Amino acid sequence: MNLSPLHLCLLFSSALFCVGLIGALSRGNSILVLLGVELMLNAGNINLIAFWRFGPAPAEGTGVLFVLFAIAIAAAEAAVGLALVIAVHRHQRNIRLQEANHLRG
Template sequence: MTTLQLCLVISSLLFCIGLVGALSRSHTILVLLGIELMLNAANMNFIAFWRFGASPTAATGVLFAIFSIAVAAAEAAVGLALVIAVYRHQKSVRLEEANRLKG
């Protein structure tokens, strides 16, 4: 197993932990945290391919990771604001109970 493959295996496992978390929990904040873990795993792939890929002189992987971190920060802020807005109407953060469009 090369080092690049080891990096990719670790990021795949991190992605799957996030996927299991997002699928198995019904608390909205935990689902968001699972999605954040999946985003982090994708960023790790960019850096791994930049470091060990065929043309490491191009900085594309690093730039994409930086932009991706910025967008993930925006996503977390909007997602948690949505959680607070839903909680104000439904008095609950469980996903099954958020089944009305007009609260």
């Protein structure tokens, strides 16, 4: 079996994605769930860069531009998510997901 660098990069991003997925599904703490989602976003960015670098038709900078915009969106998502965590904590005094089951404080 002969694995090209593109294969290895994709395997790397798959491993990172699954670590994030298992973390997001198994932990009850909402901050850790958010961090798992961030790990999955990073794995997607690694995929884009791998195809940009090793792909058959390396267009000029498409992958870099995609990842740049994805990082900006991820930053906005992290800010809003952590603000939601703080708001839930102010109303309920804990941030466990099982107990955050109503929206009005």
